[in-house]
Amino acid sequence: MSLHSLIPYQPANKLQIRVCRMWITKTIEDDPQPQSLDCVFVDKQGDAVHATVNARDIQFFLDLLTVGDAYEITKFRVVHNRTSSKVVPHPAALELNRRTTFVPIHKTNQEIPKQWFNLIDLDQLHKRINNDVELTDVFGHLTAVQPIEDVTVQSSRIAKKRNLNLQDIRGETIRITLWGEAATTFEDSGIKSLPPPIFLAVTSLKVKEYRGNPVLGSTGSTVCIFNPEIPQLTQYKQKFKDLKSPVQTLRTSAEMYADRAVSPNFESKTIDELLLLDPALHKNVSFECKATVIGFDLSRGWWYKSCPFCHKAVKKTSGAFQCNEHGSLNRLPEPW
Known part of the structure; x- marks a missing residue:
């Protein structure tokens, strides 16, 4: 049967x-x-x-x-x-x-085939955004991996997270976020022992949108399989046969923020001085402020719904999102 x-x-x-x-x-x-x-x-x-x-x-x-x-x-x-x-x-x-x-x-x-995946081309991912009837599998060349980091989700819970970058045969790259056990069980040591190029299938992902682009996130069913025995593997090996560079290491969120340089032309101000400035009179003006983080207000989470044009907070009224500067939005707000 x-x-x-x-x-x-x-x-x-x-x-x-x-x-x-x-x-x-x-x-x-x-x-x-x-x-x-x-x-x-x-x-x-x-x-x-x-x-x-x-x-x-x-x-x-x-x-x-x-x-x-x-x-x-x-x-x-x-x-x-x-x-x-x-x-x-x-x-x-x-x-x-x-x-x-x-x-x-x-x-x-x-x-009997060695593997089975519900694969979708990266340029078709936009069709799956917020459509979770079927989970999505992707396959590609692994170009970068981020070390595990702790992040706060749902305002209180600490979760393990890491990002991966996969590139398809056309050169398009997608970022995948692995959460929890999918992040901690990802084989760092296996990557170091495999000669480049390394190919990876990642299964059972959800497709969301961030800043207008599709992004992928793991679920409790996600499995990562290196160099799977599928027909596409031969094609990818031929395409990337001359690639000898190792998998890159992505910076963690903390490293990215720590490395942000402040222009020496920015005027230095204290928090008290910044609070006295009229935002309407200082549009598009940047200042330098050195301060120490003493706590986080997580009552509303880590992000807010923002206008896709100016990234100011929007409000939902009568079924539509309103921006104080751009009025009723004809696009969904973006997390910011």
């Missing part, structure tokens, strides 16, 4: 599949707890399905299954796939339990 023919809550015979990838989904809190073990299965037709295991059976299946191996499976349950944040765009999903049988197969092993 093929994965393509699976129908929710209809009887299904044995399947021959390969385990493409596997991850533990955890709760989003200060002390994340395992919710489920999740897998992507692919068959020889190249179709894929999302399979999930209840939290109580996680260790049982971690001991039973190996990523990359092929199995014949029976006694599983076919259910509806989730309605949003789909890892695989299949109407059905599989539920596995301790009654599910897995028999390793070797005869048809080579017929």
Whole structure:
């Protein structure tokens, strides 16, 4: 039976599949707890399905299954796939339990693809902005990696974060932000041991917009796979065959702010002096002010909705966003 023919809550015979990838989904809190073990299965037709295991059976299946191996499976349950944040765009999903049988197969092993991804070209990412029905997979040449840093999210929670830069075969670059465990488990040591160029597939991402451009962020289902065995890899290796430069290290947020030079032509003022200035009389005028940060007001988060033209705060009235200088906006405000 093929994965393509699976129908929710209809009887299904044995399947021959390969385990493409596997991850533990955890709760989003200060002390994340395992919710489920999740897998992507692919068959020889190249179709894929999302399979999930209840939290109580996680260790049982971690001991039973190996990523990359092929199995014949029976006694599983076919259910509806989730309605949003789909890892695989299949109407059905599989539920596995301790009654599910897995028999390793070797005869048809080579017929089943090694990997499966829901890839999208970087120049098409704008079509996925804020559309989370399906999660997005991307593949490209890894050009830069940022060290892990701590950031405050939702005004109070501290999270681990790191950025990556991926470049496609046309030279377009996209920034990916890895959060939490996706950031901490990213293989820094693996990058140093691999000869350049390094190619990377990053799965199950959400596409958002920042300053008019698409940006990618990880989810609890995100997996990073170096040099995956997919048809695009050969094409990319040919394109970047002469590239010998190592992966660059991106500066952290703290380093970027620390390195910002202040022009010697700026007039120096204290905070008290700045507070006495009339903003209307000093438009586009810059001053130097040396001060010590003694605390953060996180009551409204780290950013605000700003006018895309002047970046002043906007207000929402009667279903539209209003800027004091530019009136009613015909574009969405930008985080600033």
